[in-house]
Amino acid sequence: MTVKMIAVDMDGTFLNSQQDYDRKSFNQLYKQMKQQNVRFVVASGNQYYQLKSFFPEIAEELSFVAENGAYVVSEGKEIFTGEIDSSTIHEVLTILADFKEGHTILCGKNSAYVAESEPDSFVEHGKKYYHRLKKVPNLFEVKDDTLFKFALSFPVEQVGEVLDQLHQALGDKVTPVSSGHGDVDLIIPGIHKAHGLLQLQELWGIKKHEVAAFGDSGNDLEMLKHAEYSYAMRNGQPKVKVAAKEIILSNDENGVLVKIAELLGN
Structure with missing residues (x-):
């Protein structure tokens, strides 16, 4: 071989x-x-x-x-x-707002972004995986970067159920995949x-x-x-x-x- x-x-x-x-x-x-x-x-x-x-x-x-x-x-x-267009970004963020126990990082080429309202514990967790992580007033306002992924975090025991719900809610806009622990990534289809x-x-x-x-x-x-x-x-x-x-x-x-x-x- x-x-x-x-x-x-x-x-x-x-x-x-x-x-x-x-x-x-x-x-x-x-x-x-x-x-x-x-x-x-x-x-x-x-x-x-x-x-x-x-x-x-x-x-x-x-x-x-x-x-x-x-x-x-x-x-x-x-x-x-890759790139997710801004209308899809906004649509996905709106859908994610209904997932009360989830936390979101928006990932781009220059940096990853997290809302100022997220708990410090989540931001510290995020910094392990995203060495460039900026706090912003809200994720809807992130501009001047090529955005290509959402990184979500949920209580571990909910991940299976959340994946099913995300598949249904998001349709073919982005694809939810588990990345271990309580983490779920939303990636560009294909x-x-x-x-x-x-x-x-x-x-x-x-x-x-x-x-x-x-x-x-x-x-x-x-x-x-x-x-x-x-x-x-x-x-x-x-x-x-x-x-x-x-x-x-x-x-x-x-x-x-x-x-x-x-x-x-x-």
Whole structure:
């Protein structure tokens, strides 16, 4: 088997419960990837600026499918940027106002935005995933940015029910996907992690049968179905385990790095 691209989700997959990874092991594997001309791609629902921070020495060499595919950057160059038009943004914000226990971050290319009325605890939670997060009087007034995603947070036990309600309320305007914990992303229909990987495959001439992908949540499903070699974490959601070809060790057992070593022939 020849793998030329390895795509990893971050939270719950590449990162352990402490929001970190075995940097020494990864650095050794990354050197091998470069020697074997294997591309390493970070594919996450999180913000580009947050994702870069995990790889300070090599961020400019890597490719990022950020914001669930809405923003794709390779070696510091923008490859793809999605956009939700302003009338849809307003319509979705109006619908979200009816979800009393939900909290909303509006995600754009330059920054993410949160309403001043949101509790401090939610804003602090948001800053973990969105290193550029601005408080604004209200989200209806956000302008001068390309907006491409809503990041929502709900009590964990409500997520299943909320996803159903959002599907019904939003129709085909945006697609709700679970991204783990109590988080739900509203993404542009058809713009997901697999779409982002395709942009990079075209850039590099990499075929589907040369792609390996790792994930744990609902927003990884398209990517896992797309990749020839697909791996779900032992700690992953049940539907993700069904979609993947193999279930591997959990994110707290270095599951991704163990499997990458195997893929590289170690």
